[in-house]
Amino acid sequence: MLSTEDDILRAAEGWRREGRAVALATVIETWGSAPRPVGSHLVIDGDSRFLGSVSGGCVEGEVITEALDVIEDGRPRTLEFGVADETAWRAGLSCGGRIRVFVERID
Amino acid sequence: MRLDTLSALNAERAARRPALIVTDPEDGDQRLVRAAEIAADPLAALLRERLRSGRSGLGEGPDGRPVFVAVHAPPVRLVVVGAVHISQALVPLAAQLGLDLTVIDPRTAFASPERFPGVRLIAEWPDKALEEVGPLDAYTAVAALTHDPKIDDPALIAALRADCAYIGALGSRKTQARRVERLEQAGFDAAVIGRIHAPIGLDIGAVSPAEIALSILAQLVATLRKGCDAAAGR
Numbered sequence: 001m002l003s004t005e006d007d008i009l010r011a012a013e014g015w016r017r018e019g020r021a022v023a024l025a026t027v028i029e030t031w032g033s034a035p036r037p038v039g040s041h042l043v044i045d046g047d048s049r050f051l052g053s054v055s056g057g058c059v060e061g062e063v064i065t066e067a068l069d070v071i072e073d074g075r076p077r078t079l080e081f082g083v084a085d086e087t088a089w090r091a092g093l094s095c096g097g098r099i100r101v102f103v104e105r106i107d
Numbered sequence: 108m109r110l111d112t113l114s115a116l117n118a119e120r121a122a123r124r125p126a127l128i129v130t131d132p133e134d135g136d137q138r139l140v141r142a143a144e145i146a147a148d149p150l151a152a153l154l155r156e157r158l159r160s161g162r163s164g165l166g167e168g169p170d171g172r173p174v175f176v177a178v179h180a181p182p183v184r185l186v187v188v189g190a191v192h193i194s195q196a197l198v199p200l201a202a203q204l205g206l207d208l209t210v211i212d213p214r215t216a217f218a219s220p221e222r223f224p225g226v227r228l229i230a231e232w233p234d235k236a237l238e239e240v241g242p243l244d245a246y247t248a249v250a251a252l253t254h255d256p257k258i259d260d261p262a263l264i265a266a267l268r269a270d271c272a273y274i275g276a277l278g279s280r281k282t283q284a285r286r287v288e289r290l291e292q293a294g295f296d297a298a299v300i301g302r303i304h305a306p307i308g309l310d311i312g313a314v315s316p317a318e319i320a321l322s323i324l325a326q327l328v329a330t331l332r333k334g335c336d337a338a339a340g341r
Contacts, residue, residue, distance in 0.1 A: 009120070009133060009179075013113050022110055028132060028175045029165055039163030039177050076135035102132050107109050 007059050008052040012043040012106060021046035022106040023067035027099055028078070034097035042101075046071050054101050055081070067103050076104040112139050116179060121183040123244060127154055130175045131168070181246040182207055183272065183331065188233060188262040189252035190217035193277070196320035197250075198226055204324060206248075211236040213258060233262040243269035248327050250307060251276040253322065260289060267299055273330045275307035275323060285341070302329075 016022045025042040027034070035056035042052045042060060044067040054063055059081045066079055082098040112128070112186045116139055119126040125142045128307045129150065145154045153166045157176045168174040185201055187194045190212035201208045209227045212218040213262065229236040230321040249266035250273075251259035259276060263286075276286065283305040308322030309329065 009113065013110070013117050016110050016113070026130075026175075026177065028130075028163075037163075076132075078132050081252075100275055102130065104108055104130075104135055106113060106135075 008041045008043050011051050012041075015043065015045050016106045021071045023070045023103055024106055025054055025063050025067060025101050025103045028102045029100040030097060032097035032101075034099045036099075042067075044068070045073075055095070055099060059101075063101055063103065068102045070105050074105050074107070076102065078102050108137055108230065112137065115139050120179055120181065123241075123246065125158055125178070125180045125246075127158065127179065128177040129154070130174050132165075132312045133172065150176075158187070173205060174319075176264075184209065184247045185327070186211060186237070186240055186247060186249045186262070186266075187252060188212070188250065188259060189254075189277075190214070190219075190223060190228065191252050192316040193252055193319050193323075195222060196252070196315075196317040197323065198223065200320055200324050204328070206327075209240050211240075211262070219291070233258060233265065237262065237265050243271055245270055245272055247271045248273035248331075249275070250323055250327075252307070254278060254282070256286065256289065260286070260293075263290070263303060264293060264295075267295060267302065273304070274302055275304040275326065277307050278305060280306065296305075 002096065011023055012024055023044045025044065027036055027038050027040045030038055036054055040054055042050055042054045042063060044050045044064050048064055050057065050064055053060060066077065070077060079101045081096065116126055116128060119141055127140045128137060129140060130137045140148050140154055145151055149169050154176060157164065157178050161178055161180050163177045165173050165175050169210055182205065184207040187197060187208065187210045190210050194210055197297055198208065209229065210218065210223055211229045211233055213230060213232045215230045218228050220228060243265055247261055249261050249271050251257050254277060263274060263276060278286065286305065287300055304326055308319055309326045311322050313319045313322040
């Protein structure tokens with residue numbers, strides 16, 4: 001409503017039309033105090049350039065890595081991120097929330 | 108997402124028409140549903156509810172499979188009638204909220220770029236100015252702040268006819284009582300007139316122009332997020 005994902009979706013379309021490989025990540029579910037609401041987008045191109053966000057910056061790195069795989073094989077997938085576990089070298093959300101992110105290729 | 112689906116979605120957004128993207132997160136199957144297509148959709152009830160609340164989220168498809176519904180509602184426009192002190196205070200607050208703001212006032216001494224730098228300003232009477240703004244719709248909010256019925260009333264009438272998302276009018280209860288009489292004479296019934304928040308703004312004891320601006324925007328957000336009655340405390 002108040003702030004929109006307009007520019008990100010326009011960028012996704014523009015990038016694809018330029019011939020770049022593009023993936024779109026969307027927050028589809030949140031639990032607890034997730035930093036970005038359901039529906040938030042991150043657009044990624046084949047050179048790892050990105051626009052938008054699906055968290056406060058906590059998990060974007062891993063989403064971008066997965067997005068490159070999605071661009072490669074075209075198979076959409078759903079990623080889940082939870083509370084940061086500092087003993088594991090895994091991305092996590094320091095806010096204590098959990099999110100699910102759907103990543104798909106723009107074809 | 109297919110590029111043609113993304114293009115069609117962006118076209119709906121550019122035209123300020125709401126649209127939804129329905130995705131099966133398991134297999135990636137996806138489709139665009141334009142507002143006009145909701146009634147004929149197998150998920151009509153779910154889509155209507157999602158669009159009403161403006162919230163994207165997971166739901167259940169007809170076969171029990173999960174579906175993700177992304178709501179793409181147009182950005183909310185705020186049309187302020189009256190280039191007055193409160194309107195000046197509204198400018199930075201509305202920008203923070205991502206509202207697309209236009210200020211209308213036929214009195215050029217009020218509607219001057221010096222008083223409203225960087226703001227879309229239309230120094231015309233509402234009927235003419237609203238033509239320039241583009242058709243009012245359910246994603247437009249109108250705040251009438253001039254205290255002058257000659258300027259406020261035409262804007263309020265246009266907002267009521269267009270079923271605007273939020274309508275508010277400045278003025279005391281006495282002013283409002285006279286306004287109700289005029290609108291009744293113009294053919295509006297009580298239920299429709301009741302959509303006008305007047306006196307405008309949430310009751311937070313606002314005194315200064317900035318506080319009144321805050322109370323107006325708080326009421327606008329409450330109306331958009333919780334519905335008209337909840338925002339009016341009904």
